[in-house]
Each structure stands twice: as C-alpha cells, then as structure tokens.
Amino acid sequence: xxxxxxxxxxxxxxxxxxxxxxxxxxxxxxxxxxxxxxxxxxxxxxxxxxxxxxxxxxxxxxxxxxxxxxxxxxxxxxxxxxxxxxxxxxxxxxxxxxxxxxxxxxxxxxxxxxxxxxxxxxxxxxxxxxxxxxxxxxxxxxxxxxxxxxxxxxxxxxxxxxxxxxxxxxxxxxxxxxxxxxxxxxxxxxxxxxxxxxxxxxxxxxxxxxxxxxxxxxxxxxxxxxxxxxxxxxxxxxxxxxxxxxxxxxxxxxxxxxxxxxxxxxxxxxxxxxxxxxxxxxxxxxxxxxxxxxxxxxxxxxxxxxxxxxxxxxxxxxxxxxxxxxxxxxxxxxxxxxxxxxxxxxxxxxxxxxxxxxxxxxxxxxxx
Amino acid sequence: xxxxxxxxxxxxxxxxxxxxxxxxxxxxxxxxxxxxxxxxxxxxxxxxxxxxxxxxxxxxxxxxxxxxxxxxxxxxxxxxxxxxxxxxxxxxxxxxx
Numbered sequence: 001x002x003x004x005x006x007x008x009x010x011x012x013x014x015x016x017x018x019x020x021x022x023x024x025x026x027x028x029x030x031x032x033x034x035x036x037x038x039x040x041x042x043x044x045x046x047x048x049x050x051x052x053x054x055x056x057x058x059x060x061x062x063x064x065x066x067x068x069x070x071x072x073x074x075x076x077x078x079x080x081x082x083x084x085x086x087x088x089x090x091x092x093x094x095x096x097x098x099x100x101x102x103x104x105x106x107x108x109x110x111x112x113x114x115x116x117x118x119x120x121x122x123x124x125x126x127x128x129x130x131x132x133x134x135x136x137x138x139x140x141x142x143x144x145x146x147x148x149x150x151x152x153x154x155x156x157x158x159x160x161x162x163x164x165x166x167x168x169x170x171x172x173x174x175x176x177x178x179x180x181x182x183x184x185x186x187x188x189x190x191x192x193x194x195x196x197x198x199x200x201x202x203x204x205x206x207x208x209x210x211x212x213x214x215x216x217x218x219x220x221x222x223x224x225x226x227x228x229x230x231x232x233x234x235x236x237x238x239x240x241x242x243x244x245x246x247x248x249x250x251x252x253x254x255x256x257x258x259x260x261x262x263x264x265x266x267x268x269x270x271x272x273x274x275x276x277x278x279x280x281x282x283x284x285x286x287x288x289x290x291x292x293x294x295x296x297x298x299x300x301x302x303x304x305x306x307x308x309x310x311x312x313x314x315x316x317x318x319x320x321x322x323x324x325x326x327x328x329x330x331x332x333x334x335x336x337x338x339x340x341x342x343x344x345x346x347x348x349x350x351x352x353x354x355x356x357x358x359x360x361x362x363x364x365x366x367x368x
Numbered sequence: 369x370x371x372x373x374x375x376x377x378x379x380x381x382x383x384x385x386x387x388x389x390x391x392x393x394x395x396x397x398x399x400x401x402x403x404x405x406x407x408x409x410x411x412x413x414x415x416x417x418x419x420x421x422x423x424x425x426x427x428x429x430x431x432x433x434x435x436x437x438x439x440x441x442x443x444x445x446x447x448x449x450x451x452x453x454x455x456x457x458x459x460x461x462x463x464x465x
Binding site for chain 2 (some may be wrong): 008009054056059083086108111146147148150177178218219220222266276
C-alpha cells in the first residue's frame with residue numbers, strides 16, 4: 001500500500017447538544033453530554049495540528065456548533081492558521097450579533113439545514129416549534145452579511161413530495177447551492193427507517209425533479225444530490241475511502257475516519273488528548289485498518305471498481321450485517337443483498353411515528 | 369420568475385473569483401488549489417495558468433491572447449479550452465463576472 005496522503009478536510013463536531021431533535025440525526029445513539037466536551041485550549045491546539053498536517057477546510061458542526069460559546073474564537077484561530085472555515089448549523093441559535101462576530105473571525109460559508117418547505121411539517125420533523133420561521137430569518141441575515149449560503153435539505157418519505165418547493169425556497173433565500181441529501185441509514189435514522197425510507201417511485205420522481213431543476217437553474221443554483229444507498233447498485237465511496245481524505249473529531253476528542261465510525265465495535269479510536277493528529281492519521285491502527293484494498297473480502301478485492309468506491313461504507317456493512325469488514329450490502333454483488341430488499345418492502349407500509357433524538361439513546365422498541 | 373440569471377462567457381467579459389473563494393498555493397502538497405464553500409478544486413497545470421490570469425480586470429479575450437503568446441499555440445485551440453473552463457467555473461459559482 002502506498003503511503004497515505006494528508007487529509008483534505010476536518011469535520012469538527014464541537015458538541016452533540018442541539019435544540020432540534022431530527023429523527024435522522026447523524027450523531028450516534030449515545031450522545032455525548034456537554035460535560036464530556038474537550039475545552040477551548042484543546043480545540044485550538046487541534047486546529048493548529050490540522051493545518052500543519054495539511055488539512056485545508058474545517059467544517060464546524062455538531063449537534064449544533066453554536067451551543068459552544070467559544071465558536072468565534074475557534075473560527076478566528078482556524079482562519080489564522082490558514083484553514084478555510086464552514087459553519088454547519090440548524091440556525092436556531094444564530095442572531096445578528098453572533099453572526100457579525102463570526103464574520104469578523106473569518107467565517108467563509110454557512111450551511112443551513114431546512115427540514116421541509118412547509119412550516120408545520122418542518123417543525124414536526126425538527127421536533128421544535130417555530131424553528132422553520134427562525135431559519136428563514138437566519139438565511140436572510142447570512143445573505144445580508146455577504147456570506148455564501150448552502151441550504152441543506154435532508155429528504156425522506158415525509159417531505160419528498162415538496163422537493164420542488166425546497167429548491168424554490170433555496171432560490172428565494174439567495175443560496176448559491178442546495179444539497180438535497182437522501183437520509184443515510186445509521187444510528188437515529190436506522191432506528192427510524194420505517195418512517196423515513198421512500199419507495200422507489202418516490203425516489204424516481206425526486207431524481208427527475210432534481211434533473212429538471214439542474215438544467216433550468218444552471219449557473220444560478222448548484223444542486224448537489226445524495227442518492228439513497230438502499231436503491232443503489234453500487235456502493236458510495238464513503239468519505240472518499242477510509243482514512244484517505246477526511247477526519248472527524250467527536251465532541252469528546254475522539255478522532256474518527258467518519259462521523260458514524262464510533263458505532264463500530266472492536267475499535268480503539270484514539271483521542272486528541274493522547275496523541276497528535278499526525279500520529280493518529282498516519283500511525284493509528286484504527287485509521288490503517290480499512291485503508292487501501294488489502295483488507296477487502298471478495299468480490300471487492302478483485303473488483304475493477306475497488307479504487308473507485310473503496311469498498312463502500314464500513315458503518316453500513318456493520319449496521320446491516322454485524323460485521324464491519326463484510327461487503328457493503330449497497331453493492332449488488334453483496335451476499336447480504338436481501339437485507340436491503342426487506343427494508344425496501346417496509347417503505348410501502350405505513351410510516352409509523354418518529355423516534356426523536358434524545359440524550360440516553362433510542363428507546364428499546366425503536367432498535368428492533 | 370425574475371431573479372439571478374446565468375452569465376455566459378463572452379470575449380469581453382471580465383471575470384474574478386467569487387467572494388469567499390480562495391485560489392492559493394498549498395505548501396504541503398506543492399500545488400495550487402481552489403478553496404470554495406464545501407468544495408475543493410485541485411486544478412491541473414493548464415488550469416492554473418488560466419486561473420492566474422483571472423484578476424477582475426483582464427477580459428476573456430485578453431486571457432486567451434496572453435496564453436496563446438506564452439505557449440505559442442493556435443489561438444482557436446486556446447480559446448476553446450479557456451472559454452469552456454471559465455464557463456464551467458462560472459456555472460459552479462467559483463468565478464463571478
């Protein structure tokens with residue numbers, strides 16, 4: 001295996017705390033409490049180490065990163081050491097004064113989540129009253145401040161029919177980009193799969209809407225589209241490959257190849273409290289375990305796409321088969337393909353209630 | 369519906385990098401990079417030569433003339449490459465008019 005290249009991007013998950021309770025939250029079921037979060041001095045050191053290691057972009061995320069009072073200080077330091085900064089937020093804690101502070105600190109971009117195009121449904125999905133209204137106001141503040149705006153729209157069976165309205169909303173708010181992301185089924189989303197997974201007919205309509213809008217809005221609004229694995233024939237190149245381009249730091253300081261990796265058993269993910277980012281990136285067993293192609297089972301190992309999709313997603317392989325080293329069932333050549341067939345049949349059944357995210361994990365009934 | 373419209377590259381158009389897009393040399397990798405909102409471009413040598421001439425003042429015709437002279441290449445060939453690349457980067461919001 002050739003030596004690993006330096007990482008391109010860092011996802012800094014500053015906190016798992018969030019006023020929203022979205023049932024597809026990408027945080028793990030075991031949410032970190034505020035008391036477990038690493039302190040400002042540690043984040044400042046980590047940001048310096050990241051820049052030195054070759055990281056180019058830092059995405060401040062969560063949970064809701066604005067729950068951290070030191071966010072502007074972290075943005076200022078990231079900017080000073082040459083990192084390009086991005087804020088991934090629900091927006092509900094952002095006001096004019098806080099935004100001005102972030103702009104002065106060097107913030108380059110805001111990604112703002114929307115749960116639906118229609119307020120009542122959006123507030124129900126977010127599990128927070130009046131959140132949609134607040135987000136509309138925040139989007140206007142971001143544009144007034146001269147920052148580029150991305151609308152992040154996570155889509156699923158309960159909001160997909162309003163995808164045209166979501167795209168129109170992004171345009172109206174002055175966003176340069178909308179990310180239309182089908183739910184990925186890990187953690188909270190997996191516990192809510194029945195309530196979220198669309199049917200193939202819904203997916204095909206959504207894809208047609210995106211294609212039409214891309215043509216109509218070329219040069220005006222960029223539309224990025226993340227398709228659901230469950231209807232794919234080939235797996236996604238998750239994170240561009242394990243330990244190839246990307247690293248994630250959890251609120252407590254664990255360094256992970258992706259935000260879902262903490263759910264994998266049998267790993268000793270290193271902490272920024274114990275080692276430098278460079279030692280962890282190049283030397284840790286956790287980052288080296290699924291690097292390259294030597295770890296792959298057949299048919300991945302001899303597949304002509306092995307250095308295109310890098311074997312798909314390890315967290316999905318584990319979530320569905322119980323073994324992180326198995327073939328990702330999103331691939332049509334997976335021996336476990338029937339696991340997806342069963343899930344797709346659920347998509348035609350009644351949706352059922354949401355299990356909202358909360359401290360303490362999902363109730364037992366949701367895990368079945 | 370009225371609103372922002374797509375800008376088409378013409379010979380007289382002057383282009384610049386969009387606000388909050390950074391074109392810089394990366395010491396770690398020893399190459400030029402473009403940093404943009406949730407996007408990172410690693411332009412090849414030819415693209416770097418073009419991007420170095422994007423300064424908000426030069427017209428697209430001016431960029432083509434300079435490159436045709438510098439590389440002693442047929443102007444029509446350079447024009448097609450330059451126009452195609454600049455249109456693509458405009459459409460992606462990396463450049464602005």
